[in-house]
Amino acid sequence: MRFNIHHRTHYRYAGEASESFMEARLRPAETPFQNVHTHRLEIEPVCKVNEYVDYFGNTVHNFSIIRRHGELLIDSFAELETASKTTPAAGSKVTVSEARQIFRSEKLRLYEFLHPSPAIALDAETHAAAKRLFSSRAKIGRAALDLNEWIHDEFKYVSGSTGIDTPIATVMTTRQGVCQDFAQVMIAILRSAEIPARYVVGYIETDSQREAAKSGRKPKKLIGAAESHAWVEVGLPGGEWLPLDPTNNCVAGERHVKMASGRDYLDCTPTKGVFKGTTTQALTVSVKMERQP
Known part of the structure; x- marks a missing residue:
């Protein structure tokens, strides 16, 4: 099966955050039964994103925003294909x-x-x-x-x-x-x-x-x-x-x-991190998963 997936993570701060440091494990895994054709992250405010593979083999993107911001938006877009799993002998x-x-x-x-x-x-x-x-x-x-x-x-x-x-x-x-x-x-x-x-x-x-x-x-x-x-x-x-x-x-x-x-x-939390400069935050997450012909 082929899928397009859009995963949106939206942080809203009570005031303004002066700094944010985040990790995201949002890229779908490559497995014998799953092939990722494309994946991209879009982050607002715009910032530099680093990528590495963690101890368990997961792709991790980390980034920091060193300026004042009232919200943080992380959009993950993936196009992939899956196949039925076979039960190991x-x-x-x-x-x-x-x-x-x-x-x-x-x-x-x-x-x-x-x-x-x-x-x-x-x-x-x-x-x-x-x-x-x-x-x-x-x-x-x-x-x-x-x-x-x-x-x-x-x-x-x-x-x-x-x-x-x-x-x-x-x-x-x-x-x-x-x-x-x-x-x-x-x-x-x-x-x-x-x-x-x-x-x-x-x-x-x-x-x-x-x-x-x-x-x-x-x-x-x-x-x-x-x-x-x-x-x-x-x-x-x-x-x-x-x-x-x-x-x-x-x-x-x-x-x-x-x-x-x-x-x-x-x-393997999809997103986690810390922020400075405000007391509370509100988090909303939405996922749109569409099967393709």
């Missing part, structure tokens, strides 16, 4: 017990994705869920899919019910949240089961009208936030990753666009 051949042994032998390479991270804590409840859901004799791919389904069935999607800083323990108790929460709960359980997992930020096409018109039937409706979406990549033996979307109980496919990945949300 290792998922159907290797048991959970065998996979754990392989992951232990690769613990230096996978360390960040096997242990707690700043936004993902492991506790007695995540370990209990891991023990209950991951039989040592089960095939690792099947077990991961079952966990994906369990989160989808057990937790209720309630927009606005949580915030960026809501702990996993709270979500486990209330059994409600949004895509970010479900992804981080899934990662916590996977890591408690000694299976590597990483957090993915991106976009999802939720409007199925065009597909329905073409096929004459209504395709599966996918749920996601209007601004961005989150899902999980599960580590498999052989260095492959299985992308799973617990919000929609599916393998992340051609209607998912990957932007960045890391240990948790804090590693």
